[in-house]
Amino acid sequence: MKKLQLIIKREFLAKIRNKSFIVMTFLSPLLMVGMGALVYFLMQKNDDKIKKIVFVDDSGLFTKLDFKDTKTVKYVDYTALGVDLTKEKVQKGTYYGALLIPKQDSLELLAKSVVFYSKKSPNLSLVKSLENRISRKIRNQKLNNLGIDLQKIKASKIKTVIKMFNFSGEQSSKTKKWLKIGLGALAGYLLMMFVMIYGTSVMRSVIEEKTSRIIEVIVSSVKPFQLMLGKIIGNATAGLLQFCIWGVFLLIILTVASAIFGVDILEMQKARFSEEQLQVMKNVTVGANEQLMMQEILELPILKMFVLFLFYFLGGFMLYSSLFAAVGAAVDNETDTQQFTFPIMIPLILAVYVGFATVSNDPHGTIAVLFSYIPFTSPIVMLMRVPFGVSWVELLVSMLILIATFMLMVWLAAKIYRVGILMYGKKASYKDMYKWIKYKG
């Protein structure tokens, strides 16, 4: 046990002293936030310029009231100028485009004969908004022609919101569903990245011991199995440390954010707001949407997710990193690893895709449930399902299968590892590895 501790300590220190670890831990959250901010900024910038659009309405149906200016678009009435002159002016001037509404006999014809000229191909959302404006106006006109009172129609409009509950009495909303999907997807994706990054790091560490030829010195002091286990645990510990650091970051961000939006985290975790309070918040408070969002985030089972994330990370990591260790032992240098690592990566990637495709659609559908039992995909798919509420029985079964499988895999991988680490100068085939598994002692 003492030797295992020593190995774990060495592997852990070797990992966290590595520059790439430090960079990844502290820079990547900043990078993520920075990237998000950049994308947001660019999107803003993209839409920033005020577009001037002129319209010529020969139908006499529209007024400036139908084309109200928005933040980014200004409309100018050029009806008096006539179509030809307007086109010319727009082409020469700084206008974004010209909307030409001809005179037609019927509203149906009119609806199909509106034309938009622009110098560049127009922004799709802008065209959509123009279409909406025109069709609303025409529809109203038509209703009017049919003798239907617009006021009455407006008055008859009623908005329906279906409230969703599950049987544990948790209320769900659509926003919340999207939040759950988002959180689950993020957790699953993170887990895949972690397993890949730390799994290959175990593999690299095995290869390093082989190429530096220290391996035989080490295995004359400790059992190869101990060394492999120490490596896996050491790297997992480093991974957990990294994850916890990120967790602390997240907590800080949440605290800051909730301070800004005025939601008390502690209160939120203890008690849920009553319906009335929610309603009041929705209607009254400024920035109520943000506040609501914050509240819903905080209402998600974050602690449960965190604990399960740790479990599935460890389980999935043990499973995959033992395979990575076996690969590291079977090859002589990193360039030879590809043909072996690819098959290991496939189930990981598959899990993410299956998770994205099925869980968002139906978190408790057959496929989603099946993949959350298969040990090679369960860490990712189950994590994606957790925000939607998975029964403890299901979780337990999935966890037990995972534990049983990783124990089997660690045992098998150790057999390959034990022989592979002492084979120099040759790349093993799958057949060799199978033979190694059968070697005695």
Place this chain on the structure above:
Amino acid sequence: MDNLLEITNVVKKYGNFTALNNVSLQIPKGSVYGLLGPNGAGKTSLIRIINQITKPDSGTVFLDGEALEPQHVEQIGYLPEERGLYKSMKVGEQALYLAQLKGLSKNEAKKRLKYWFDKFDIAAWWDKKIEELSKGMAQKVQFIVTVLHQPKLLIFDEPFSGFDPINAQLIAQEILELRDKGATIIFSTHRMESVEEMCDEIALINKSNKILDGKLTDIKSAYKTNTFQVGLKTDFSTEVTNTLKENFEVFPADFKLLNNELTLNVKLTNGATTNDLLGYITTKGSVQHFVEILPSANDIFIQAIRENS
């Protein structure tokens, strides 16, 4: 118990390939034991079994009267032929780590490391990374790490590779000193001159079988051919040569003398003794050179392998 290590009928197979076929060895306490053999003979397999890196398919290994157990690794120091250290780890940290893996406490390891680092005059390297050292320097660190826990049994596989002659000499002296302090040493090498210099006993392994073992002096006697180098200052060269040819086997000399003496290699045959030979040649001139040709370890090695195959 005179033998530190008793290996009995060890068999090791890898699939269809037999690496060791019923090999038995007795390694006396306090000796330097040469484990010799061509590449691929099975030496490394045997050494790995002693180190418990692999297990034999059958046969037993006893260390100091006890069947091998995992805790015995702390009584063995092993310098493998394929050796190295963590390149990006600091020398001191690494030495401490490896020493602790061999069961030393951190403080004890520090104390002993200080002794060895001072002895080899390398204390200044403590905080250097291995990748900053030359190969020879790294080898010194590796040697220290191997012997630091004062094992009963030391196994050196090609210990001199990577050393310049001066440092090789230093290491050879250290090995002999360790033996004098009571350690038993298994010494595997291709450099036969170092076998002559260091080994008390040897075993020769070829194609998975032990073909020869015993005291180096005994083996030399067994392999000697009763051939003598003779250098004679004489005026009757032709006559002497012919007479010798009638009574003994005579070969051209494989050595040179300063002046124009008659030089021959003479093999005693039919129970003749050195006195018979000397008695004759002393009457024909003055003997300048008379030496028995003893087989070198190299000769024995080559001859034994040839006979075996």
